[in-house]
Amino acid sequence: MAIAIIASIILVFVLLIYLEVRNKRLLQTVTNTNRGTNSERNLVLRLLKLGTPAVTIFHDLYIKNPNGKFTQIDLAVATKVGLIIFEVKDYSGWIYGTGYREKWTQVLTYGRNKYRFYNPVLQNKKHIEDIRKQSSQFQNLPFFSVIVFYGNSEFKDVSFIPKGTYLIKPHRIRRVLKTILNENPPAKYTNKNEVVGILKAAVENSNSTKTQTQHIKNIENMLGNHRIFE
Template identity: 45%
Template sequence: MKLLCSVSSPTRGTRAERKLIIKMLKKGVHPKAIFHDLYVKKKGGGYSQIDLVVATPQGLVVIEVKDYSGWLFGNEKQRYWTQILNYGREKYRFYNPIMQNTGHIKALREQSEQFARLSIYNIVLFGGNCRLKDISYSQFDTFVGYTGDIMEVLKTVSGFGDAEYTDKREVVRVLCEAIRNGENPAIVASHVAEVQNRNWNCPQSVMNWRPRFLRINWRRWRRF
């Protein structure tokens, strides 16, 4: 709890996000480099909610954290990915998290000329009891994996060239302001309503298998 509170509040974000923060802190990531549960104001109105941003010398690591179970399938170009549960008996679709995080990055780039030029990495990490069965993407600045991969991701990013920061104080100011936005109930409520309206974080059922003995033969039923 003490570690977590050096970065965020125990009431903000999801359990998977908070566990990821603690993992990074235990591995030596400086608490001032981690920004949690940000609400970035978009140019066209509304807010983009970002789970985590880690500031590194090589740029900003923007992390979308998902907590799923089952088998997951998808690629960077598909609008929806697939979740398979119950040994194939249940099938759901959910919005492509790479595209979702791309929208978050777009909102960050709109903040200033520095953000527009800054190196920003699109990272999607899954917690929970899930298996990434067939996930593909090609961008060098994108990574999809498990929350346990976070230190490997940061190690890979550290091998890239240094980012062109022109004003680090501005970066900190914008990110901290986005965190404060998350303390405003009106901002949070409006964003939650937008997410629910677009079904971004709600897997939608596309198949629900039923045992044969529960199926009804409607042709035979009509004969009675």
């Protein structure tokens, strides 16, 4: 009996190592194992395991705007119906918000603690607006916005989510992909190589420390926290 138990433990341990190695290799077909957040990398893996081709997934993009500033996008997927832009969030607690209001609310400890955060629907809408400016072709391509909430959160009262925008938990990714791909006509790409080239260049931008530093400074300047003295 003891030998059987030990053998079972060893088997489970070997299986876990095998799965870890397999996931790592699968992830590396798209991105580095230390790039972005754990949740972003988990989303990449989910997409790959659902059959999304690795060459169509672009992780951690930095889009350069005409003013020289950068817009950071968590994930973009090129599909037959257009581009899907993902925004990944990590929150716990109850989530309250409407699609058109600037601030949403996170409620913790049964209402005793409340925190405001920027509306992710508007945030990803801005990401799409910025990426559209990269090419005249993008002006006419369909874009879909998917905001994925990781963490132990619950959409307590969220409403007025615009058409073409989806707010989901990670386990619903298959459902939303199926909805987008099945309910929309094929996109009229005029130059697929241009699309891939722009998205690849945006991924390469994030390899630059200077780019990341500038992006952080842009966010700090926008928030203005460094101009508050208490």
